[in-house]
Amino acid sequence: MRAGEVAHMSEQWIDWPERTIHIPPFDRCTKGRGVRQACGYCTKRAESIAEHHQNITVEQALSTRWAPKTAAGARAILT
DSSP states (O other): OOHHHHHHOOGGGEETTTTEEEOOSOOOOOOSSSTTOOOHHHHHHHHHHHHHOTTOOHHHHHTTOOOOSSGGGSOEEEO
């Protein structure tokens, strides 16, 4: 698993009976310090996206965080 996957992993990703971790194609980041806030990394990425795209706000960019690094990153991992 990549570091970003480990950092954003939640219990919903784990299928205990099947001993499998299912990494989704998207899972809204709520790993920040406040209730349901995005983590620092996702916040910085959203700020960068908003800064470089005039028609996107930070809030809109945050709504797209977190996703695996590549499309192939959404997968099942047997443990």
